[in-house]
Amino acid sequence: MSGRLTVLAGPTAVGKGTVAAYVRAHHPEVWISVSATTRPARPGEVDGVHYHFVAPETFEAMAQRGDLLEWAVVHGRHRYGTPRGPVEEVLAQGRPALLEIDLQGARQVRASMPQARFVFLKPPSWQELVNRLVGRGTESEEERTRRLETAVAELAAEEEFDVTVVNTDVAEAAEELVGLMVDPSA
Template sequence: MSTGRLTVLAGPTAVGKGSVAAYIRENVPSVWLSVSVTTRAPRPGEVDGVHYHFVDDATFERMRAEGDLLEWAVVHGRAKYGTPRGPVLQAIAQGRAPLLEIDLQGARQVRETMPEALFVFLDPPSWDELVRRLVGRGTEGEDERERRLATARVEMAAADEFDVRIVNDDVERAARELVSLMSSPNPEM
């Protein structure tokens, strides 16, 4: 796969964006996955430089102020996330197939600066399944879960802003559908 077109994958919290991206990282080496920066603490099993670049607030703010981020957002009212600009532009220039796994706010920012990108929304099979996944991962307390579910409601309402929607009812199937769209010169929108 060598398209040089940016693909943006977004969707509500706990929909499985990270799982789909991890499947692609492990099974489709031709796709270049951007590694975001974040000010949040690593979750169990996350590796700095692989899953995220974990930085302090001062480093994040310096990157933002210097224009080093393609997009950035404060997510769930707490942690900051952003996409380093340089590596993405370099991957595109090399004709690689770059994939950003980001939130709704970030996707909107990228659309403003790179409208030619393919914007893909990852849907849960149902709202109840999304709640089950969020509760089931056990990484947030009750207050944080409620904050994330409130954010998810807003994110779900924005799905029509995207070019394509994929239902994540099975990680492998959803990842393969995404890779297929990335390979298509004109994905059905």
């Protein structure tokens, strides 16, 4: 495997985190970046494993120092970003690295690291995306509405990516993603 960076993005509730968790559990050779966020942890999320949960002031300081490879305000509320140092260290070691981020972040990474591979994770249908968002039960009705409005624009960005993976089945989508990371011609 090469040390090429792969960026996984797609609309809200498409299963980016679930696919990344499958890769983490089944492919220890793939390093997965842990993003920083100002949002509170959801039930079951662990600081330093799922995200680095930080205060807004801490996040702002990281952004000001240039410690973030990318960052964005997501769904008009919380900030998310990728700490730069760990990504650069892993790539220098020649390991495959995966960023699971939102569309805004993917665009920033493309501007600074165009040699990365950009993978769009797509739902099998709009209704399935709605079902997944409602089914996880972690957002209020107002938040779900905001996320679905954002998802329309996110889905329209598919053409900006190098390849699309449809997340019909988590294991299949994750294995397809890892296959793209392993294949130097992809």
